[in-house]
Amino acid sequence: MTRSSLFSRATQAILLMAAVLLPVLGIGPYWTHVGAIAWYYALLAASWALLAGFAGQFSFAHVAFAALGGYASALCIARFGLPLPIAIIVGIVLAMVTGALIGALVLRLSGPYLALFTLAISEIFRMMLIAEEDFTRGMLGLPVPGLFPGRSDLPYYYLGLGLVVLAVAGMNWLLATRVGLFLRAIREDEGAARASGVDTTRYKILVFVVTSVIAAIAGIYYGHFIGILTPNMAILPEMGLVVAMAVIGGIESLPGAVIGAVVVYLLSESLRSYGEWRFVLMGLALILVQRFAQNGLFPILEQWSRPRRIGRSTAKTASIKEERHAG
Amino acid sequence: MPADNNAPFFSVEGLAKHFGGIHAVEGLSFTLSRGEIVGLIGPNGSGKTTTINMVTGALKPTAGAIVVEGTDMARSAAHLYARRGVARTFQVPRLFRRMTVLENLMVPALSEAAARHAASETRAREVLAFLRLDHLADDYARSLSGGQQKLLELGRALMLKPRLLLLDEPFAGVHPRLLDQIAEHIRSLNRDGYTIVLVDHNLEAVQSVVTRVMVMARGRKIADGPAADVLRDPEVVRAYTGTRVH
Amino acid sequence: MAEVASTSQSHDWPRSAPLLSCENLVAGYTRDIDILRDLSAKAWAGRISCVVGPNGTGKSTLLKALFGFLKPSSGRVRLGDKDITGQPPFRMLAAGLAYLPQRPSLFPHLTVETNLKLGLWHARPKKAVLAEKLERAYARFPIIREKRAQPAGQLSGGQQRQVEIARSLMTDPSIYLIDEPTAGVDPQTSELIYEIVRDLARDLGKAVLLVDQDIRAALAITDYVYVVKNGAVFSEGAREDFGSDTDALVARWLYASGE
Amino acid sequence: MSYFLLLAVNGLVIGLIYALTAAGLTLVFSVLKVVNFGHGSLYMLGGYASYYIITALHVPPLVGVAGAMVALFIFGVVFERLVIAPMYTDKVERKDEYAIIVTFGLTILLTNLGLVVFGPFAKSPPSFMTGALILGPLILPYDRLIAAVTAVVLLVGLALFLKRTSLGQALDAVSQSRESAAVIGIDPLRMYTVAFGLGSALAGGAGALIAPIFALSPSMGDLPAVQAFIIIVLGGMGSVGGSIAGGILLGLVQGLGVGYLPDPNRALAYTQAFGALLLVVTLLVRPTGLFGRSHLRLE
Amino acid sequence: EEPIALGWVGPLSPPGNYSGGQEMQWAVQLGVDEVNKAGGVLGRQINVTYEDTKGQPADGSAAAIRLITKDNVAAIFGEFHSSVALAEIEEAHKYGVAWVGTDVWADAITAKQYPEVYRLAPANSLVYVKAADWTVEQGFKNVAIIAENTDFGQGGAKVIADELEVKKVPHTLVTIDLAQQDFTPALLRLMSQDPKPDAIQMVVAGQAQYQLVKQACQLGFAPTAATKLIGSSGLLQKEVWEVAGECAKNLLIVNVAQPTSQWNDKTKAFVKAFTERFNRAPTGVAMEAYDTFNVVVEAIKKAGSADRGAIVKALEGIKYEGTNATYNFPTTKAPDWAYHQFVDVPFTIIQYTAMNQAPGDAAVVYPKKWATSDKILP
Numbered sequence A: 001m002t003r004s005s006l007f008s009r010a011t012q013a014i015l016l017m018a019a020v021l022l023p024v025l026g027i028g029p030y031w032t033h034v035g036a037i038a039w040y041y042a043l044l045a046a047s048w049a050l051l052a053g054f055a056g057q058f059s060f061a062h063v064a065f066a067a068l069g070g071y072a073s074a075l076c077i078a079r080f081g082l083p084l085p086i087a088i089i090v091g092i093v094l095a096m097v098t099g100a101l102i103g104a105l106v107l108r109l110s111g112p113y114l115a116l117f118t119l120a121i122s123e124i125f126r127m128m129l130i131a132e133e134d135f136t137r138g139m140l141g142l143p144v145p146g147l148f149p150g151r152s153d154l155p156y157y158y159l160g161l162g163l164v165v166l167a168v169a170g171m172n173w174l175l176a177t178r179v180g181l182f183l184r185a186i187r188e189d190e191g192a193a194r195a196s197g198v199d200t201t202r203y204k205i206l207v208f209v210v211t212s213v214i215a216a217i218a219g220i221y222y223g224h225f226i227g228i229l230t231p232n233m234a235i236l237p238e239m240g241l242v243v244a245m246a247v248i249g250g251i252e253s254l255p256g257a258v259i260g261a262v263v264v265y266l267l268s269e270s271l272r273s274y275g276e277w278r279f280v281l282m283g284l285a286l287i288l289v290q291r292f293a294q295n296g297l298f299p300i301l302e303q304w305s306r307p308r309r310i311g312r313s314t315a316k317t318a319s320i321k322e323e324r325h326a327g
Numbered sequence B: 001m002p003a004d005n006n007a008p009f010f011s012v013e014g015l016a017k018h019f020g021g022i023h024a025v026e027g028l029s030f031t032l033s034r035g036e037i038v039g040l041i042g043p044n045g046s047g048k049t050t051t052i053n054m055v056t057g058a059l060k061p062t063a064g065a066i067v068v069e070g071t072d073m074a075r076s077a078a079h080l081y082a083r084r085g086v087a088r089t090f091q092v093p094r095l096f097r098r099m100t101v102l103e104n105l106m107v108p109a110l111s112e113a114a115a116r117h118a119a120s121e122t123r124a125r126e127v128l129a130f131l132r133l134d135h136l137a138d139d140y141a142r143s144l145s146g147g148q149q150k151l152l153e154l155g156r157a158l159m160l161k162p163r164l165l166l167l168d169e170p171f172a173g174v175h176p177r178l179l180d181q182i183a184e185h186i187r188s189l190n191r192d193g194y195t196i197v198l199v200d201h202n203l204e205a206v207q208s209v210v211t212r213v214m215v216m217a218r219g220r221k222i223a224d225g226p227a228a229d230v231l232r233d234p235e236v237v238r239a240y241t242g243t244r245v246h
Numbered sequence C: 001m002a003e004v005a006s007t008s009q010s011h012d013w014p015r016s017a018p019l020l021s022c023e024n025l026v027a028g029y030t031r032d033i034d035i036l037r038d039l040s041a042k043a044w045a046g047r048i049s050c051v052v053g054p055n056g057t058g059k060s061t062l063l064k065a066l067f068g069f070l071k072p073s074s075g076r077v078r079l080g081d082k083d084i085t086g087q088p089p090f091r092m093l094a095a096g097l098a099y100l101p102q103r104p105s106l107f108p109h110l111t112v113e114t115n116l117k118l119g120l121w122h123a124r125p126k127k128a129v130l131a132e133k134l135e136r137a138y139a140r141f142p143i144i145r146e147k148r149a150q151p152a153g154q155l156s157g158g159q160q161r162q163v164e165i166a167r168s169l170m171t172d173p174s175i176y177l178i179d180e181p182t183a184g185v186d187p188q189t190s191e192l193i194y195e196i197v198r199d200l201a202r203d204l205g206k207a208v209l210l211v212d213q214d215i216r217a218a219l220a221i222t223d224y225v226y227v228v229k230n231g232a233v234f235s236e237g238a239r240e241d242f243g244s245d246t247d248a249l250v251a252r253w254l255y256a257s258g259e
Numbered sequence D: 001m002s003y004f005l006l007l008a009v010n011g012l013v014i015g016l017i018y019a020l021t022a023a024g025l026t027l028v029f030s031v032l033k034v035v036n037f038g039h040g041s042l043y044m045l046g047g048y049a050s051y052y053i054i055t056a057l058h059v060p061p062l063v064g065v066a067g068a069m070v071a072l073f074i075f076g077v078v079f080e081r082l083v084i085a086p087m088y089t090d091k092v093e094r095k096d097e098y099a100i101i102v103t104f105g106l107t108i109l110l111t112n113l114g115l116v117v118f119g120p121f122a123k124s125p126p127s128f129m130t131g132a133l134i135l136g137p138l139i140l141p142y143d144r145l146i147a148a149v150t151a152v153v154l155l156v157g158l159a160l161f162l163k164r165t166s167l168g169q170a171l172d173a174v175s176q177s178r179e180s181a182a183v184i185g186i187d188p189l190r191m192y193t194v195a196f197g198l199g200s201a202l203a204g205g206a207g208a209l210i211a212p213i214f215a216l217s218p219s220m221g222d223l224p225a226v227q228a229f230i231i232i233v234l235g236g237m238g239s240v241g242g243s244i245a246g247g248i249l250l251g252l253v254q255g256l257g258v259g260y261l262p263d264p265n266r267a268l269a270y271t272q273a274f275g276a277l278l279l280v281v282t283l284l285v286r287p288t289g290l291f292g293r294s295h296l297r298l299e
Numbered sequence E: 001e002e003p004i005a006l007g008w009v010g011p012l013s014p015p016g017n018y019s020g021g022q023e024m025q026w027a028v029q030l031g032v033d034e035v036n037k038a039g040g041v042l043g044r045q046i047n048v049t050y051e052d053t054k055g056q057p058a059d060g061s062a063a064a065i066r067l068i069t070k071d072n073v074a075a076i077f078g079e080f081h082s083s084v085a086l087a088e089i090e091e092a093h094k095y096g097v098a099w100v101g102t103d104v105w106a107d108a109i110t111a112k113q114y115p116e117v118y119r120l121a122p123a124n125s126l127v128y129v130k131a132a133d134w135t136v137e138q139g140f141k142n143v144a145i146i147a148e149n150t151d152f153g154q155g156g157a158k159v160i161a162d163e164l165e166v167k168k169v170p171h172t173l174v175t176i177d178l179a180q181q182d183f184t185p186a187l188l189r190l191m192s193q194d195p196k197p198d199a200i201q202m203v204v205a206g207q208a209q210y211q212l213v214k215q216a217c218q219l220g221f222a223p224t225a226a227t228k229l230i231g232s233s234g235l236l237q238k239e240v241w242e243v244a245g246e247c248a249k250n251l252l253i254v255n256v257a258q259p260t261s262q263w264n265d266k267t268k269a270f271v272k273a274f275t276e277r278f279n280r281a282p283t284g285v286a287m288e289a290y291d292t293f294n295v296v297v298e299a300i301k302k303a304g305s306a307d308r309g310a311i312v313k314a315l316e317g318i319k320y321e322g323t324n325a326t327y328n329f330p331t332t333k334a335p336d337w338a339y340h341q342f343v344d345v346p347f348t349i350i351q352y353t354a355m356n357q358a359p360g361d362a363a364v365v366y367p368k369k370w371a372t373s374d375k376i377l378p
Ligand SMILES: Nc1ncnc2c1ncn2[C@@H]1O[C@H](COP(=O)(O)OP(=O)(O)OP(=O)(O)O)[C@@H](O)[C@H]1O
Pocket: A315, A318, B142, B143, B144, B145, B146, B147, B148, B173, C029, C030, C035, C053, C054, C055, C056, C057, C058, C059, C060, C061, C062, C102, C213
């Protein structure tokens, strides 16, 4: 699995450098702001890629976890007057518990049933956010205090970037251990994985917990950064956007998902000047990218750079060996 | 593994599986002593695969007990069987198709908590070499030919270092030359103390490996005993072998 | 690559026009790896041609390429004197080519009977014809009759194989491509299946291209043998040229097709 | 009492129309294995298509519905051929997921194109029939009655088509195995196109039936799309009968849920949640929905 | 010289009320073109960046930040949704940029008393106290309030409810979500009450009202002799006739525009220009939007520069005659929402009396001084 070629590591390093340096090189407050939001999506897309791309658990509740984290933290402050760090911890713990619960509930579900079960859960949660207006302020939007004084977005930008790097590194580490192997085995054939001695229940719950926590952290970050939360952060089109980002980047690569998120979000921002045509173009772009870069962008990037076929024994060499046997 | 042939380390009592009205397995009982190598044969649909599914936890029995070293595991999850050293292959290969051949073997190898990565990989490569799949180690499992998939299926079970190995038609679709080698390997595993249950329709091959044969028909066991005797049993001939084995 | 050409002159049907033939076929699953490398083979009406060889050598790939699942990068596939290279697979049945793949190919959620009926989907048969063909299939494979109302996915492995064979017998093509028909099938039924395959050629004049690992049983009914290795024909020859000693023949082919 | 009756009937009627949307979605899913995010916008297109057909050609509203279905069938076929079909080459590793993106792109594209092209102001085709059926305590606007009846007719027709015709069987076959279908002479790609076309037509038909009831807007498909997702899973993927049952059940539960919850404002806010909750409970008990095919693998 | 950059915010796509947003945007465009044609302000052209806020608070705050940091606007104006406005003013306040609201009614907007925030539209308390009093005057005994779940809806409903409470008129409140399409369950609930409400006050913006009108009417509930139906400005768009048909007849509408009889020359010119250019008659919202833009322009003139702080200051002392009223922004802080709140908003209740009627031809039933009819129709 950890076949990440020298190039892809180099590209990642370069991109990371760029991400670190760009704001100080003067992209201006606006693009810093945009970048900081892009990190929110990057966290979601990367963790969803782990959940769906690697573990095969196509959950549609991922943005709901972001909302859960965001609301939990904001409400702890607004309603119970808890200090910020405690509020954040509450958000994370809540996501952990809920993630485990959902992971346990979906144990028997697969494919579309899992996807739509989680969609339903997510909708119920969103409905609650709307309906329990007295507590959540519903569609009015819940104001959230900021994390940093002053009005610069720079600290948020670097916080977001740091979270993305941490999350991706953490998840990649997880994938490099046997857990990664087991998750993919579960995705391929749960029964066969069990027959191979893998405690599938445990790992499925684990992956839900890990990814839910990351989603919740993303939501907490987003809430405190944007300063207002509405139930709409968990609507289906938002989920669709995260899926699109992950898939466009290449669903089986966490850095790929990050790149996908950044590309898609920047694209949607830069199309802004087209006014009402903006989303028309956005939709068109999604379709076209998919039509012509069918396995996602990241694999293409990797392919360009990689010398033709390395390190993979091919059937050609296979048959040569076969000949030797025969001879 | 010491072969203490007296202690029945695995036994099945009154096992049954019903699918709606279909009684796929009914009142099946047998014991396996440590180190035994047994053939399980019977016509298509006689309940062999269903039996394997039950005694590895993939299917919950409708009734009956499955006792492994004194504990009834009839309600246990599949991975617990694997942890206890009960491994199986699938009749139609169920590989991790979008994982490489090597990774397919690493999954069972690492499922044991104490397993080390390097040692497991060495062993996996040994198994691959034996199955003549070593040149395909980095290919996706789904790109294997039909026969190669069966071999990998076998390899995956071997990686669990099982004490009881249940093989569901390991010979089907395998070239006779390789078949002979696999048969030899199964014999040698048995010599090393593995207990083995072999399901296959290639009676010649089964006979060359096992010492005892159980025959199923319509979900029930109709014969059980030394291979030579059982295969000459007229009822077995009528129900199953026909004219093919003499 | 050694060509074990036949030395005997007694039979010249192998030189007659084949019903299905491929010449210098090159094909593979990915662009840079060829599995079939310059492979030529034939199937004659009324004859069974058998393809043997080690695992992973390209036998199934050959059938897939003939049936159109793989587009050859070079070489021709001819049906009679029609060039059918690169035709999509779903056209093949109508063109007279039936295929029994090595991998399971039933529709697991449909009943056994519906699966059988779908074998004739392309022909849109009359009800009476369909009923008669179904009856024939049931008569041949009693277990299928017993299970006809069950979803095919609930059958045992060998039972499913029987349904697949019965389904491919529903149609009346002139050529059969058969990949390991009896893998996983019990001995009695295997015997029946080899009889059926033999009758397809002998009595009904079909051309059969049979891929098999049960070399003994296959050679017993075969007319012409191809040993495939590394995606090309390693040796070939007519069955008749070797007299009637099947065991000797098997030993010989086994040697040739082994590793 | 009559209050609950009215709620139940109203829920039933809406549920049936959503069931029609759901049937299209389930058809596309089961054959192409594509979760069609764009279904709601096809529904929207259907509504506008009928509007323009009716106002431009001055045909009766139901003819407009039929016209919308034809138009959407054509749209679906063209879209599938242009954008989805090319993905079914062996080059593409995970077709299903990529198809999701395409349909997601489609929905963004269509909703916003709808805004640009159809304008931001509400439109509504004429009623099928003005007035309401009044039977004692029961009040049912004719528009809704006619839409529900038409939906039932279309759904039953679809079920018969899938069961009885050879094209229907081919669709079912392809839905289970693309390769096996080719082995028996069915062109899977053609079936994909047919299924997508039919799915679009059904979505369009539902949109056209709703148009006189709820009026048209570029975003009119958002809510029914989520409802349709819930219905197909509730009923069981790939089952038209399941969609009907799921739609009715969803409609009833949502209707009556509103009635039985004591706090009126909460009750209304939770309307959609009742359906989702129903789904969650159903799946926990039956992981393949009410009428779904359980998982079978070839042995 | 560089053009002066201004920022407009408002809903132009779902789930916002984009039809209202569109009207507002057109009216602003008209104003911009007029000003620029006349040579601009302070000799500089004006360039307005239009931000679509989709009716979403989060998009609103993002839009405000974008306008302020990227487009460097001198002032922000517009908006239709109160909840979104509340998010936007936080940013405007943070950066010290003037924010002038067009058609947002929640009290809270001005009640925050941010120096940068000004409002041309009425506060809920301004309008709905009067509306409630009017229902009492009309002798309604059982009022139902249907309110959307936004700051506008909830705020407005509360104002009405409080006033009815004071006047001891029984009332019920039902909250709806704008994403819904079928309001039948809500209506059935009201209908099954005993006694049935004799007036329904809808505190709902935009097109959801069409559904409410149509569905209430199809149930035989309202507007009927027994139950009156009172709505808000979304119903002034002519599409109400297409969607609700006969059902819209006898509808009552709370309108914050002057009746035709009171139009000044500016109003007439604006209506003419708008109708010619966009092929539809403007509703009150368009006039407010046009006036908002001109108020901002006036402030720039008065400030003598496009400096953000100067504009904020200049707005405070402004007196500008627009199409709909003559605007000024008091600095009193009692009641809290009165700060920078324009108070003399023209306020009428009109009633459609015939199919396909234009709002200008509808009967004015309130206030007395402008009334064209003294009784409301059944
Ligand atoms: N879908 C695939 N993608 C890539 N490579 C494949 C694919 N299927 C088969 N191959 C490769 O092609 C070669 C030939 O496979 P094929 O299935 O034709 O073998 P075979 O001769 O039928 O073997 P067997 O007797 O085991 O069925 C094998 O080395 C296999 O790895």
